[in-house]
Amino acid sequence: xxxxxxxxxxxxxxxxxGAGGMGEVYRxxxxxxxxxxxxxxxPESFSKDPDRLRRFEQEAxxxxxxxxxxxxxxxxFGTHGGAPYVVQELLEGETLRxxxxxxxLPARKAVDYGIQVARGLAAAxxxxxxxxxxxxxxxxxxxxxxxxxxxxxxxxxxxxxxPGAEQNGLPTATQATATGIVMGTLGYLSPEQARGQTxxxxxxxxxxxxxxxxxxxxxxxxxxxxxADTMSAILKEDPPELPSDSKVPPALDRIVRRCLEKQPNxxxxxxxxxxxxxxxxxGTASHLVDAAVQTRPSSRWTHRLVPALALMAAVxxxxxxxxxxFRSEAPQPKFTAVTFxxxxxxxxxxxxxxxxxxxxAAWDGNPIDxxxxxxxxxxxxxxxxxxxxxxxxxxxxxLAILAHAQYLYxxxxxxxxxxxxxxxGSPRELLEKVREADFAPDGETLAVVRxxxxxxxLEYPVGHVLYETPGWISYMRISPDGNRAAFLDHxxxxxxxxxxxxxDRNGKRTVLSHDWEAEAGLAWSPDGKEVxxxxxxxxxxxxxxxxxxxxxxxxxxAIPGGMTVLDMARDGRALISRGTSRYxxxxxxxxxxxxRDLSWLDGSGAEHISDDGKLIAxxxxxxxxxxxxxxxxxKTDGSPVxxxxxxxxxxxxxxxxxxxxxxxxxxxxLVMLPVGAGQPKLLPxxxxxxxxxxxxxxxxxxxxxxxxxxxxxxxRVYVQEVAGGxxxxxxxxxxxxxxxxxxxxxxxxxxxxPDSSLVRMPVAGGTTTSIPGTEAGDLLVGWASDGKRIFVxxxxxxx
Numbered sequence: 001x002x003x004x005x006x007x008x009x010x011x012x013x014x015x016x017x018g019a020g021g022m023g024e025v026y027r028x029x030x031x032x033x034x035x036x037x038x039x040x041x042x043p044e045s046f047s048k049d050p051d052r053l054r055r056f057e058q059e060a061x062x063x064x065x066x067x068x069x070x071x072x073x074x075x076x077f078g079t080h081g082g083a084p085y086v087v088q089e090l091l092e093g094e095t096l097r098x099x100x101x102x103x104x105l106p107a108r109k110a111v112d113y114g115i116q117v118a119r120g121l122a123a124a125x126x127x128x129x130x131x132x133x134x135x136x137x138x139x140x141x142x143x144x145x146x147x148x149x150x151x152x153x154x155x156x157x158x159x160x161x162x163p164g165a166e167q168n169g170l171p172t173a174t175q176a177t178a179t180g181i182v183m184g185t186l187g188y189l190s191p192e193q194a195r196g197q198t199x200x201x202x203x204x205x206x207x208x209x210x211x212x213x214x215x216x217x218x219x220x221x222x223x224x225x226x227x228a229d230t231m232s233a234i235l236k237e238d239p240p241e242l243p244s245d246s247k248v249p250p251a252l253d254r255i256v257r258r259c260l261e262k263q264p265n266x267x268x269x270x271x272x273x274x275x276x277x278x279x280x281x282x283g284t285a286s287h288l289v290d291a292a293v294q295t296r297p298s299s300r301w302t303h304r305l306v307p308a309l310a311l312m313a314a315v316x317x318x319x320x321x322x323x324x325x326f327r328s329e330a331p332q333p334k335f336t337a338v339t340f341x342x343x344x345x346x347x348x349x350x351x352x353x354x355x356x357x358x359x360x361a362a363w364d365g366n367p368i369d370x371x372x373x374x375x376x377x378x379x380x381x382x383x384x385x386x387x388x389x390x391x392x393x394x395x396x397x398x399l400a401i402l403a404h405a406q407y408l409y410x411x412x413x414x415x416x417x418x419x420x421x422x423x424x425g426s427p428r429e430l431l432e433k434v435r436e437a438d439f440a441p442d443g444e445t446l447a448v449v450r451x452x453x454x455x456x457x458l459e460y461p462v463g464h465v466l467y468e469t470p471g472w473i474s475y476m477r478i479s480p481d482g483n484r485a486a487f488l489d490h491x492x493x494x495x496x497x498x499x500x501x502x503x504d505r506n507g508k509r510t511v512l513s514h515d516w517e518a519e520a521g522l523a524w525s526p527d528g529k530e531v532x533x534x535x536x537x538x539x540x541x542x543x544x545x546x547x548x549x550x551x552x553x554x555x556x557x558a559i560p561g562g563m564t565v566l567d568m569a570r571d572g573r574a575l576i577s578r579g580t581s582r583y584x585x586x587x588x589x590x591x592x593x594x595x596r597d598l599s600w601l602d603g604s605g606a607e608h609i610s611d612d613g614k615l616i617a618x619x620x621x622x623x624x625x626x627x628x629x630x631x632x633x634x635k636t637d638g639s640p641v642x643x644x645x646x647x648x649x650x651x652x653x654x655x656x657x658x659x660x661x662x663x664x665x666x667x668x669x670l671v672m673l674p675v676g677a678g679q680p681k682l683l684p685x686x687x688x689x690x691x692x693x694x695x696x697x698x699x700x701x702x703x704x705x706x707x708x709x710x711x712x713x714x715x716r717v718y719v720q721e722v723a724g725g726x727x728x729x730x731x732x733x734x735x736x737x738x739x740x741x742x743x744x745x746x747x748x749x750x751x752x753x754p755d756s757s758l759v760r761m762p763v764a765g766g767t768t769t770s771i772p773g774t775e776a777g778d779l780l781v782g783w784a785s786d787g788k789r790i791f792v793x794x795x796x797x798x799x
Contacts, residue, residue: 002026002041008080011039011087027090030075037075041085057084065127070120072140072148093143095150096211097136104218107248111278113139114212116147118275121208124152125201125271132199134207135188136214186230187223191262194234202264205271209259216252217242221260235262250643251538252278254628269514270553277537338373338575339380345577346411348566349393351422357575358383358399359566360390370401370420383424389413391436395443397422403429406777407795409494410520412474414451431462436476438485447485449473454714454734454754458503460485466507470690470709471498475522475533484549486512486531488519492662493692493715493736495648496520500533500547512547515664517621517628521564526572532556534565534576538621544576585618587636598634600641606693608652608659608739609636615675617652617659631661631673644673645680650695650706651739660704662691670704672722686726687711688718696741696749698763705749705763707736717751719763730765738780744787750780758792 001024006013014027014036023042030037042053057077064074076087096113099105105113117139124131131138131152140148190206193199213221221239224230239260242248255277261267268274339345341363348359355374362368367387373380385401392400399422402415417434418427435456436449447460458467458476467473469489474496476487483505490498500513500522512531519535520542529549534542543558544565557563559578567575584599585607598604601622608617613636620630620643628646647661656675663669668691672681688708692715695706704720706727714733720726734754741749746763753759756776759768774792781791 008039008041008085009078011037013039028087030087036090038088038090039085040088041080042083053084065129066124066152068120068123070116070147070149071123072150091140091142091148093141095137096139096141096147096215099141100136100214100218105215107216107252110212110215111252113141113147113215114208115275115278117149117208117211118271118278120147120149121201121204121271122275124149125204130199130201131204131207132193133185133188134204134211135185136211137185139211186227187220187234189231189234190264191235192264194231200264201271202267202269205259205267205274206261206264208271208274209256209267212256212259213239213242216248216256250630250646254646265514269551272555273537273553276543276555335576344411345566347390348575348577349390350567350569350573350575351393352395352397354569354571354573358390358393359575368405370399372422383420385420385424385427388415388418388420388427391417391434392438393422394439395441398439398443400437400439400446401427402434403427408435410474410496412472417446417448436473436487438476438478440478441480441482445482447476447478449476449487452754454716454736458485458487460505466503466505467509470692470713470715474520477522477524479524480526480528486522486524488522488533490519491668491690492648495693497664500531500535502531502549510549512549512551513545513553518542521566521577523565523568523574526568526570532565532568532574534563536562585616587616589613589636596636596638598636598638600632600634604632606649608649610652610656611654612656615652615656617649617675619647619649619661628664631659633659633675644675645671647671647673648693650691650693651697651704653697654699654701660695660697670706670720683720683722684724684726686728688727692736694736694738694741696737696739698742698746699744700746703746703763705737705742717749717761730763731761735761740782741780744783744785750783750790752779758790 001016002013004013004015008028010032011028011030014029017025017027017038019025023040026039026041028037028039064077067073072091073089074086075089078085121131129152131149133151134149138150140150142148188207188210190199190203193203210221222230222233222237224233242253255274259267259274268277338357339359339361343361343363346360346362346368348357350357357373358370360368360370368389370383370385370388370390371380372383387405388401388403389405390399390401399420401418401420402413403418405413405415407413412435414433414435416429417431417437418429420427431448433451434448435451438447439445440447445461447458448462450457450459455468455470456473457465458473459465460478466485471489471491472493474488474490476485478485484502486500486502488498489501490496496518497516498519499511499515500519501509501511503509516535517537519533521534523532525532525546530546532544532546534544536542541558541562542564544556544563545553546556547553563576563578565574565576582602583605584597585604586595587598588595590613598616600620603622604618604620606619615633615635617631617633620632629648631644631647631649632641633644634641644659647663649659649661651660658672658674661671661673663671667685667689669685670683670691672683674680687710689711690709692707695704697704702722704722706718707715708718708727709715715736716729716733717731717735717737718727718729731751736752737749741751742763743749749761749763750758750771751761753768758771758774758778758780760771761768771790775794778792778794781793783790
């Protein structure tokens with residue numbers, strides 16, 4: 001122990017502050033600058049331990065690289081009498097551990113602290129530094145309630161490691177560390193740390209999840225009666241449910257649990273993503289806790305999307321490439337409005353010279369059309385392609401459009417690929433059943449996404465299949481060098497959640513960014529080093545993100561109302577559509593003249609109504625419900641909403657006692673949620689790897705009929721007994737069900753065939769028969785009560 005007035009270079013010891021495993025801490029005075037500082041000294045006896053000495057010196061080097069308000073500042077380091085020391089800013093306050101001795105924190109405060117920790121970690125991770133010992137003792141709360149991360153003594157300098165430094169699989173800073181040592185603090189170790197495996201920034205995200213859980217519950221997520229039991233809990237057990245009286249919003253609970261996923265690839269991949277998700281909650285601070293019990297939105301909306309999208313040219317946004325937005329040296333983007341009418345923008349592209357903008361829009365309730373506008377001219381003229389969406393513009397000026405287009409969902413159509421001259425005229429038809437298309441840099445070779453045999457096929461060039469999926473593909477774009485196609489990959493038809501992926505000319509698919517709650521819009525950066533996309537982890541507010549080909553991600557821009565990136569010019573200008581959208585549920589009950597609004601928050605849909613018309617089951621994807629949706633029920637008399645749990649809602653049982661959902665686990669899982677008292681029932685998945693919307697229950701309640709797919713296969717119709725057993729297919733590939741497919745006698749189904757026509761199929765499987773009076777593209781509403789008629793509608797005819 002150093003005595004008062006001991007000199008360490010220009011620093012004079014004032015008083016001891018404490019001691020820990022990494023050394024002793026003193027209050028000291030910097031005699032040069034006249035300020036008080038904190039000095040951590042490794043005692044000389046400890047410094048004889050090479051491993052402890054190396055770790056101490058590593059802490060000083062790591063922390064000295066960091067300059068962030070949520071990380072303790074390191075001023076200097078040196079040695080005294082053979083003992084090394086590090087000089088840090090002096091903090092007044094208490095550690096988070098001391099604060100937690102009084103019990104759990106309010107949700108608002110836990111979110112605020114979580115955001116600060118996540119921001120600090122993001123700054124460290126950006127420098128290649130992983131903390132690896134994050135815990136409440138290493139989180140300091142200053143007297144003005146600012147948070148500082150302490151002690152990067154176990155930090156891993158990922159970027160500075162020699163090749164092969166971790167080939168022995170140990171979570172240590174260098175390969176020289178003794179074999180078998182697991183570094184970190186029990187109770188906050190990630191599973192990969194506990195196993196002695198390779199560690200990256202996702203270990204810190206796990207520790208942050210454990211801290212968030214402890215702040216919200218007042219108890220450790222994994223601490224048990226012994227070290228062995230604690231280690232086992234980290235490896236095998238989920239943390240206990242948060243106390244029912246903790247008033248933690250479901251969205252916050254999901255953020256915590258996602259941080260605590262056992263598999264690193266199922267957690268948030270970046271601390272900035274955690275901060276972003278938490279900020280989305282704190283951004284509606286007055287509703288942070290109340291949102292979990294709110295029963296009515298502030299405004300009424302119909303079930304249809306209410307579009308109000310405008311196209312903008314962000315004339316300086318390309319300067320953000322390679323820079324961090326909102327730093328002093330990064331220019332602010334400048335926006336120029338391109339469209340001024342009410343409606344929806346579906347796609348937009350720059351002309352080859354960048355001086356004109358081609359876009360597809362549906363204005364004022366009219367069909368979609370293709371327009372061209374000059375760079376400096378607010379006017380636009382139609383190219384006479386009414387009803388034909390725009391897909392791409394080649395470097396030679398040709399436009400790829402969809403003739404005879406049939407609207408599907410979101411901004412997606414299917415039709416016949418055709419080429420349109422840049423000045424308009426008669427299109428030349430090329431290929432049927434096309435959903436997406438883009439030109440290679442040569443201006444002639446085309447890549448397409450085609451609907452075929454119940455799958456979506458990505459072909460580049462046409463006829464050469466690089467990737468296929470029973471889900472759907474959107475915003476497919478060819479890289480500037482022509483060697484890859486980037487796209488948004490959605491596993492569930494109609495649902496816009498998904499991943500950002502690329503596929504090369506050899507068919508090797510790589511997922512660059514995982515598990516977005518909603519994504520729409522994609523473009524390559526001009527240099528081809530990044531894929532820019534717009535997406536969100538919860539709610540409707542899509543933000544602009546960029547990801548490199550090796551998966552390094554950054555957030556570029558967020559604006560109120562969200563946005564969709566559509567194209568990038570060679571000079572760095574971007575085309576962005578911006579607007580608002582709301583989904584809701586309205587019901588007209590028997591004997592009433594006015595509709596009732598049965599929505600919850602601002603994102604309700606996929607509703608299923610009970611046979612007596614007294615109850616609806618639906619899903620809600622509003623921001624407070626986070627990444628994995630909320631399965632809800634509500635009586636049609638307007639009683640408050642009841643949130644049953646997580647999941648995508650597929651069906652309501654005939655007795656209205658169960659709601660069938662898909663839970664988004666590593667492999668999707670069918671779950672029956674009880675409407676009243678009872679426990680959820682997990683159904684065996686057999687060999688299925690994906691489920692689609694449109695399940696139906698037999699009228700006797702004993703069987704489920706739904707659409708799913710096995711690995712490498714297209715969608716098929718499956719039957720599964722509720723009492724148990726694996727699902728079994730009853731159709732070839734390419735067929736799919738609706739939410740009320742089954743006939744009144746439970747013996748046959750109405751399903752969509754591969755050519756989108758409606759056919760009748762025996763539940764036991766067998767030959768299908770066509771339905772007179774229907775046409776390709778019709779969708780089933782349900783059966784008449786007499787079992788002899790069906791109700792259908794045609795999406796293209798809806799306005």
